[in-house]
Amino acid sequence: MHGYSGKILHIDLDERKHWSEEKPEEWYKIYIGGVCMATRLCWENIKVGCDAYDPGNPICFANGIFSGTPVPVGGKYGLASKSPLTGVIGDSLSGSWFSVALKRAQWDGVVIHGASKDWIYLFIDDDRVEFLPADKLLGLGTYETEEKIREIFGDDQVRSATIGPAGENMVRYANVTNDGRQAGRTGHGSVWASKKLKAVAVRGTYGVTVHDPETLLGLSFDITESAQGPHTEKYRIYGTSTNMLNASKEGFLPTHNFQEGVFDFVELVSGEYLDEHHKVKVIACAQCPIACEQMSMVKKGPFAGSMTGIEYECLQAVSSNCGIGDMTAAIKMVDISDSSGMDTMSMGVSISYAMECFERGVLKKEDFKCNKYPEGFEPNFGNGEAGVTLAEMIRDKEGIGALLAEGTRIAAKKIDQERNSESWKWAMNIKGLECPGYDARSLKTFAMGLAVGTRGGCHNRSAAYDPDIKGQTNRFTVDDTRGVVAARSEEYAAVYDTLPMCKFIRRCFTGKADRAGAWPAIAKLINATTGWNFDYDDVDLIGVRAHTIKKAFNIREGWKSEDDDIPYRWKHDPMTKGPGAGHVVTDEELNYMKQLYYKAKGWTEEGLIPKKLLIDLGMDDVAEEIGV
Amino acid sequence: MVASTSKYKYIVCDPELCIGCQLCEYICSYTKTGEFNSYRSRIRTVRVDEVLITAVSCRTCEDAPCVRACPRDALTQDAVTGIIHIDPQKCDGCAWCVEACDFGAISINHETKLAEICDQCEDVEGGPQCVLICPKDALQYTTPDQRSQRTRKKLIESSLEFPQKAKDPR
Incomplete structure (x- = not known):
């Protein structure tokens, strides 16, 4: 083998x-x-x-x-x-x-x-x-x-x-x-x-062998060359941070803890600004010919010397989402989370949650006491020093940082119990995982894609924002196509996550990122590596199986259909600015789309997986345990 | 004393362009052993502080210190190409050549326990395979003279602003 x-x-x-x-x-x-x-x-x-x-x-x-x-x-x-x-x-x-x-x-x-x-x-x-x-x-x-x-x-x-x-x-x-x-x-x-x-x-000191090295090298050379062209230009030049400007223009850039989708100071925290003022070097992962990691450094000011890789998801979580229009504070916050090993997105959303708690009077200045500020401080949106201090307090679990280190679901529950407040309404998580950098009130297919996600609020597992942003679906409304769109988009992503290959290569096989463009090329790579005889359908099944085993795991751990939900804010608080203004995703819309999605997956109305479907995928023992 | 590099060609890496992907190591080890294994590569990437990245292989020094250091005369230098040849019959893996090399370009094969060094793929069609695979053209097969010529040209191009003829009329 x-x-x-x-x-x-x-x-x-x-x-x-x-x-x-x-x-x-x-x-x-x-x-x-x-x-x-x-x-x-x-x-x-x-x-x-x-x-x-x-x-x-x-x-x-x-x-x-x-x-x-x-x-x-x-x-x-x-x-x-x-x-x-x-x-x-x-x-x-x-x-x-x-x-x-x-x-x-x-x-x-x-x-x-x-x-x-x-x-x-x-x-x-x-x-x-x-x-x-x-x-x-x-x-x-x-x-x-x-x-x-x-x-x-x-x-x-x-x-x-x-x-x-x-x-x-x-x-x-x-x-x-x-x-x-x-x-x-x-x-x-x-x-x-x-x-x-x-x-x-x-x-590991053993050499790696493959079934047909000459063919594999030939294919790899072609993809490597293609990866130097326009298909990856966005990632190579600015990295994903270049999304900032467009996300704000389109009105779905998380701003002030998802209160708005347009950020007034977005130009100061854009990928283009980063490139001009802070970029030091672009680096790659192992065997990657693209190199998207924009290593960025703060050269002067209070956060001078801070350096880390910056990409869109991290950047939006700590900048626009916290109202911070200061790139040096943003880099410092990402550096704190990267070097101490925590998730920048969840950290950013936990900080923005605390900022909103402060602005709404649920948390007071004295709740933010720490060694650095013994009297506490006032973490208003836009306060970069407060953002940096909160990141350090979370890392060290100091003061209120210990609570914010639990994530927004647990933090809100504890705060609301203690203070008789309703901060859960702005605790921006799905199944406990903090939301990614796409406000889903005006990306309705994606709202459902996130709701049904097996690991919670994650843009990597559901790619349903893509058709919404590209206009393949009407992002402001729902219709009966959305179940299939969301189901196929997450299975598509799951193919890459299972091989795994970085999705940034998806256009480099043939110039087209869709299944017809990528699956035959991926099948060739698999066959040259293993000696198997995979075809388009086999590659497609990789994603279906990957998603199915994750769902099966969740079902066995007690998942229920009502867990497939979105934050209160996306259902009840419309934004006031930009193209997304006035929109929410109602319970009725969400439940309608969820049913379409379960149907597209071939599951029951409760979102459970039929035995036959599992057996057809070769997962007989899974069918035995959780199939219906 | 750092040995002077020479009139001979060698593989040089531009640290500004190198992204540290290590594909050069993959192709080198495959060319030499049929397997992908960085431990068997004769070019090695180096990374310090995450962002200082380059790749190093034999720099074909004139009057190469590794050749002089070998107590068993296992190393010889080709007078025309400057390539260092290691005779596996004579080499016993004592690693004096490794110590003598100012560039860390020689390694001991952990299976055979003998010294290995870049031979510029002299028997391979197309020349050094690492240069061919490098996605960022960070690797060049060149001499110090050619290298300085190119550096001068690059400097002038980037520092003087003259109207330029369109390179790609498309």
Whole structure:
């Protein structure tokens, strides 16, 4: 079998032992890799119904089919555990060398069970596994931890996935970080901390072989060349931050905690401004010929010296969303979250939630006491210093930061209980995961796409904003096409998330990003790597299966149709400015679209999956447990 | 003392253009071993502080220190191309050449325990494969003289503003 070793590494932190599990080729043909295989491993190994911080919640890595080969943007892995934010599947992706090292160590996946009593880190050295004390690593930032581990082993090709101080402090939306990239959003970092696991280091020294290297190289060369042209220009020149101006113009740029969709100071926090004033260098993930990471630096002012990669989702969360029209404060906030290892989007939305609480009088100045400001401070929208201070307080769980570190769902619940307030109405999360940078009141297909999302408010898993923004659907209304549009868009995304490949390559196969443009090319890459005989339909099924196993996981953990919902604000508070002004998504519209979506998926009205559908996908054991 | 680089051609990396994707390592190891493995690459990327990135391979020094350092005369330098050849029969992996190289361009193969160095793909059609695959044209197969010529030209182009004839009439 090429492309896979056929082996999953199991590590038990309680017993400090490890073993290898062999999987048959047919299993790989169904679960492939990335988020799909990671979720499947989670399905097989979790103690059903456990809390996310219970030792029975496993950490599941699944590598990519193309990791370690020259296939462009194929150096990625999936990571899954139950999410402490949502209580359902937390499936993340991260790019770069960690996946390549794991591939060369010849492990298709890693499942970490149990919990350690003392802080440790793991060293997977090809076939060996070491359990090492983490004393020297505690308190270090994410990149510092990686460098320290390389120093300890004296090998610059040792790659590590780590948690930073935010993870150690169990910020609920802490990330796992490797090579400056984040497995983000769903709170993996705090799950690792619940197991006292600081890092997983990997050294892989075996060569990677593929079924037909000449064909694979030929295909890779062509895609690499195409990736230097107009299909990726947006990502190469400005990165995704170039979306800022358009999002504001179109009226869906989250502003003042999603109160508005137009930001008055957007030009000061645009991708173009970033490029002119702050960009230092563009860097790439492993085996990526695009290079979209715009490393940006603050050169003067109170936040001078701060440097990190800036992209749209992070930028909007900490700038327009907090009303902050100061790029230096925005870079500082993203730097704090990246180096301490937390999700910038959830952090930004938690901060904007607190700012709105302050402006509406639910929280007072004295609620914001901290070492830096013993009398407290006034975090109005637009206050960059307040934004930076709150980011630090969340990282350190200092003062009100400890509450905001729980995410907006839990924070609002606690605040409303204590103060008899209704701040849940502006707690902008879906299933507990903070909303992404698209205000969905005037992107109605996307509103439903987010509502039904298996990991909560996430733009990576549902791509339904795309038809709304491009005008393929009328973004202000609903009609009977939306179920199919949303269902197919998330299955499309799931193909890339399962291989996994970065979606930025999607136009580079043939110039067309649709299924007809991309699937035949992806099938060729899979076949040259593995020797399989995949065709268009097989590639299409990758996405269907990936999404189905995630949904099945959630059903088994107790998901109900009423969980597929959007924040109160999107249903009741219309915006006042821009093209989206006056629009909301009513309960009636949402429920209508949800039913269309369940139907398009072939599910029941309650959103449950028929047995036959699961059996047809080759998931007989899943059908047995949750099929109807 | 840093050895002087020379009249010979070698592979040079522009750190401003290098994005650190390591595709050069993939293609190098494949060309030499049939497998993709950075540990077997004769060109290596280096990254410091996340944003300082470049790639390094043999710089074909004149009167190469690695050749002089080898106690078993396993290393020889081609008088025409400057390429360093390592005789696997004579090499015993003592790594004196590794220590002698100011550029870190020699590595010990962890399987055979013998020294390995870039040979500019002298037997491969199309020349150095890393230069061909580099997506950003950060790698150049060049001599120091050619390199300085190009730097001068680039400097003039970027610092003087003259009306320019359209390069691509489309």
